[in-house]
Amino acid sequence: xRLQRIGIYPGTFDPVHAGHxxxxxxxxxxxxxxxxxxxxxxxxxxxxxxxGLAQRVALLNQALAATEGLRVVxxxxxxxxxxxxxxxxxxxxxxAELTLLVGSDxxxxxxxxxxxxxxxxxxVRLAVGLRNHDTSEQMAAIVTELEQRHNSTIPYALIRTPxxxxxxxxxxxxxxxxxxxxxx
Numbered sequence: 656x657r658l659q660r661i662g663i664y665p666g667t668f669d670p671v672h673a674g675h676x677x678x679x680x681x682x683x684x685x686x687x688x689x690x691x692x693x694x695x696x697x698x699x700x701x702x703x704x705x706x707g708l709a710q711r712v713a714l715l716n717q718a719l720a721a722t723e724g725l726r727v728v729x730x731x732x733x734x735x736x737x738x739x740x741x742x743x744x745x746x747x748x749x750x751a752e753l754t755l756l757v758g759s760d761x762x763x764x765x766x767x768x769x770x771x772x773x774x775x776x777x778x779v780r781l782a783v784g785l786r787n788h789d790t791s792e793q794m795a796a797i798v799t800e801l802e803q804r805h806n807s808t809i810p811y812a813l814i815r816t817p818x819x820x821x822x823x824x825x826x827x828x829x830x831x832x833x834x835x836x837x838x839x
């Protein structure tokens with residue numbers, strides 16, 4: 656019997672947009688996942704004036720409704736942390752192979768902002784969505800440095816979509832942009 660392959664996609668999703676959906680859909684295909692669960696954070700790091708969690712969850716559910724293999728799960732933890740979130744995800748999917756979806760901008764923070772990173776990297780595969788001007792060579796260099804620091808091999812896939820330039824902050828900062836445009 657094959658292990659279930661689950662993608663976990665934590666984030667603020669304020670608002671959810673075409674880049675989030677495209678990354679999830681392409682990761683489903685490339686990594687041959689059974690399902691991706693979006694994990695909206697109630698209190699994301701370093702972000703202020705975030706739309707309430709209930710509204711973000713409702714918009715996520717609406718955005719994902721027509722896409723098979725994508726769904727929202729609300730965890731007890733207020734934000735994604737290795738020691739707080741992974742055990743909760745493991746309770747939901749005890750025998751699953753987990754793949755963490757992250758943008759290349761987040762991978763850059765792995766070197767200095769992730770307590771428990773060695774545990775995370777031992778537990779999950781990575782699906783890295785290339786953002787803006789990040790290159791596969793830059794990501795490979797970071798992963799190589801992480802592998803050397805933690806003396807382990809880190810399985811990862813680089814995910815490319817046509818939406819590398821899209822960000823939630825763009826939509827929040829441009830008052831004239833509507834939520835509907837975020838999903839285009």
